[in-house]
Amino acid sequence: MTRVVVTGIGVVTPIGSGRETFWNGLLGGVSGIRRVTSFDTSAYRVHNGAEVLGFDAQPYLRRLTAAMIGRTSQLAVAAGRMALFDAGLEAEQLDGRRTGVSIGTTSGEPLYVEAYNNIRKVDGADAVPDEMMARYPCHVIPVHIAMELGIHGPCLTIPTACAAGNYAIGYGFDLIRTGRADMMLSGGADAFSRITYMGFARLGAIAPDLCQPFDKDRKGMVPGEGAAILLLERLDKAQERNATIYAEVRGLGVSCDAHHMTAPHPSGEGAMRAMTAAMKESNIAREEVDYISAHGTGTITNDRVESLAVSALFGSRAARIPMSSIKSMLGHTMGAASAMEAAACCLALSTGWVPPTINLEKPDPECGLDYVPNEARRIYPRIVLNNAYAFGGNNASLCLARHED
Amino acid sequence: MNGRIAVTGVGVISALGTGLEEFARNLQSGKSAAAPSARFGGVTVAEIADLNPQPWLGSKGIRALDRSARLLAIAAKMALDDAGLGQQDSESGGADIGLVCGTVLGSLHSIASFDWSGLAEGPAWVNPTDFANTVINAPAGQAAIKHKLRGVNSTICAGLASGLLAIDYAADALRLGRASAVLAGGVEELCDESVRGFSATGALSPAGIARPFAANRDGVVPGEGSALLMLETEEAAGERSRAPWLELLGFGCFQDAHSINKFDLRGEGASEAMRQALEKSAIAPEQVACIVSSASGSRVGDEMEARALERVFGKHLGKIPVCAPKAAFGEAMGAAGTLCAVVAGLSLQRQEIPPTAGFAGDSAHVWLSSESLPISGEYALINALGCDGNNASLVIRLWKT
Numbered sequence: 001m002t003r004v005v006v007t008g009i010g011v012v013t014p015i016g017s018g019r020e021t022f023w024n025g026l027l028g029g030v031s032g033i034r035r036v037t038s039f040d041t042s043a044y045r046v047h048n049g050a051e052v053l054g055f056d057a058q059p060y061l062r063r064l065t066a067a068m069i070g071r072t073s074q075l076a077v078a079a080g081r082m083a084l085f086d087a088g089l090e091a092e093q094l095d096g097r098r099t100g101v102s103i104g105t106t107s108g109e110p111l112y113v114e115a116y117n118n119i120r121k122v123d124g125a126d127a128v129p130d131e132m133m134a135r136y137p138c139h140v141i142p143v144h145i146a147m148e149l150g151i152h153g154p155c156l157t158i159p160t161a162c163a164a165g166n167y168a169i170g171y172g173f174d175l176i177r178t179g180r181a182d183m184m185l186s187g188g189a190d191a192f193s194r195i196t197y198m199g200f201a202r203l204g205a206i207a208p209d210l211c212q213p214f215d216k217d218r219k220g221m222v223p224g225e226g227a228a229i230l231l232l233e234r235l236d237k238a239q240e241r242n243a244t245i246y247a248e249v250r251g252l253g254v255s256c257d258a259h260h261m262t263a264p265h266p267s268g269e270g271a272m273r274a275m276t277a278a279m280k281e282s283n284i285a286r287e288e289v290d291y292i293s294a295h296g297t298g299t300i301t302n303d304r305v306e307s308l309a310v311s312a313l314f315g316s317r318a319a320r321i322p323m324s325s326i327k328s329m330l331g332h333t334m335g336a337a338s339a340m341e342a343a344a345c346c347l348a349l350s351t352g353w354v355p356p357t358i359n360l361e362k363p364d365p366e367c368g369l370d371y372v373p374n375e376a377r378r379i380y381p382r383i384v385l386n387n388a389y390a391f392g393g394n395n396a397s398l399c400l401a402r403h404e405d
Numbered sequence: 406m407n408g409r410i411a412v413t414g415v416g417v418i419s420a421l422g423t424g425l426e427e428f429a430r431n432l433q434s435g436k437s438a439a440a441p442s443a444r445f446g447g448v449t450v451a452e453i454a455d456l457n458p459q460p461w462l463g464s465k466g467i468r469a470l471d472r473s474a475r476l477l478a479i480a481a482k483m484a485l486d487d488a489g490l491g492q493q494d495s496e497s498g499g500a501d502i503g504l505v506c507g508t509v510l511g512s513l514h515s516i517a518s519f520d521w522s523g524l525a526e527g528p529a530w531v532n533p534t535d536f537a538n539t540v541i542n543a544p545a546g547q548a549a550i551k552h553k554l555r556g557v558n559s560t561i562c563a564g565l566a567s568g569l570l571a572i573d574y575a576a577d578a579l580r581l582g583r584a585s586a587v588l589a590g591g592v593e594e595l596c597d598e599s600v601r602g603f604s605a606t607g608a609l610s611p612a613g614i615a616r617p618f619a620a621n622r623d624g625v626v627p628g629e630g631s632a633l634l635m636l637e638t639e640e641a642a643g644e645r646s647r648a649p650w651l652e653l654l655g656f657g658c659f660q661d662a663h664s665i666n667k668f669d670l671r672g673e674g675a676s677e678a679m680r681q682a683l684e685k686s687a688i689a690p691e692q693v694a695c696i697v698s699s700a701s702g703s704r705v706g707d708e709m710e711a712r713a714l715e716r717v718f719g720k721h722l723g724k725i726p727v728c729a730p731k732a733a734f735g736e737a738m739g740a741a742g743t744l745c746a747v748v749a750g751l752s753l754q755r756q757e758i759p760p761t762a763g764f765a766g767d768s769a770h771v772w773l774s775s776e777s778l779p780i781s782g783e784y785a786l787i788n789a790l791g792c793d794g795n796n797a798s799l800v801i802r803l804w805k806t
Contacts, residue, residue, distance in 0.1 A: 043528050117520050133602035134666035137509050139562040143662045143793050155660035156570055157562040159541035174577055195520045198528045199536030256558035258549040261537035392546020394558050
């Protein structure tokens, strides 16, 4: 099957936009977690979030108007155009018929639901503007990217919650390697939403202050927002045009716990099946994994179960595989999270550095692995796994490899 | 990558009937399920009255499932049983069956209600278990828990094309060796927000009658339901020595959005999707025995499909019987493509295409009928065309060993 590489990275994140800002921030341990500004949190016991501040989509739009599309679409279209630019391409150079878009999300365009309810509360549902309803369905996110960039191939949203970015990238990979597209813009996007915030707050899952994955005193996750989109391309075409190749996509492994909507299977068996399937599809042995980008949300349960799964799968070698969580810096950007993490994996493979888990002062002995505490490390990884777990028991691990000519 | 994909089971629930038999019977009768709904202030919709999941799902843990999750879990149970794969009752045993679900609005009502409860009573008072249903993949997650489906679990949103894209996504998972059996299809529920959406976007039929392709058509009747096909690799189906029902052949899709909610009359995307599907099936247009159309009574959408059909089929179009079943089960959005695939499967099986409900003989473009029409030939084409540029087509035939 056709080999697939990543040649463009577009990111809009709580620590800044664009590949360089993002990567320098991650290696420097910059945190994007601050007090929430987009809505009033006074009714909550927690007040922090990881928002994208001062974002203006208009400079990235030529055909669409920012005011006409939802915030998630704005984040996604900006990231899409950045990915294209990063790959050294203009929209006009794309073969639209051979290019597609696959986007992961948790909530789609939830701000329209919030606006709908706000109007409903004050003036009744009949006062809701007509066009608002049409802008809600989450498939409009990739449609907006397709409209903006002139793309005509497969175009879909895969809303598999907090693992959605990996599903979307995995599907882009599939479409290229099976010959149905030459290029895919694949990634994830989500907007900061009071619905998500309220839900996680009510589950008691939000940390009041910092996000401290794998720390003994960790107190939860921190909701965030943003978008990350990778330009995936056939290896031969990328080489033909002398593109910079960040990494090669090697395989995807997915599984479903079929156990609980919001909690992982306590043994981590679903996570293990996903990692195992990703390695099998990538035709690599366990011994070859050099780095794991953890799902690492910072909740008591996730971090323990994920560590358990990695320990069980990699045995005595587990503690020697660096595994960090960039959610310690970015918060949990929902459907965008695993796409941002995949982008970080690509940069780890191309630069040799892996980002740290920040705020890790007292490693939890119940987790017990090497989480790259607080300082970036140069390890020249060759093979990495990107883990993502989601509501609905959806697990997805993506395997990426260093590109060697 | 080139293995054949078999359909070995089907589950269907819609306003037209629950279970394949009832669905087929009512489809054959030519009646429409559209009726004014008390739930939606008298708006005419095709809704599933008195939805009772108990016979399929038992009563344990049902309260946690919203309407979409119930519809999907019911269709899943039917398809599992039909395929002879029953309930996967042990968390560790059995092969891992996947579930790929297309939808447009997912659990919109659960999302809006959760937010509303926070607005009305304060964030501290919302029910945390309701939060689980606010993710768009909640129906697929809930159905997986209910039936212990531990394989690939994915949700696909591509507008009205979702139900066919989900099938193609699942077929890929099988061909790539990620699973040996996957339930694929779609779900959509009617809710206050979706009916308002149909109304607000001007899509709703003022007359409350869906008249696909008719000169006097004036809009759509919203529908709901779920349809799932059990897809298996030839090897997996063969191992259980079961004769599969259908074979999936070529799939095509083309995105040509000029707007997120207006059909493009030129319909280039629609004809491109059909051409791809035919080409990948290695068949000529005249080999298509029947077409199950995406037409819903939409003024522009139906015209777009008619023009695209004319472009693809040319002079042959007048000789190929067409059914537009949305006249009967309404615009079931994310479930529509899969419901149409079920109609196509039934047509091939009986070698006759069912009538289009309410057809009164006034379609200039395509060969619809108020009676069942005999068909001859082995291929059926299914269209799922959206107002957001998402167009998909699929060719199927009866399984041949």
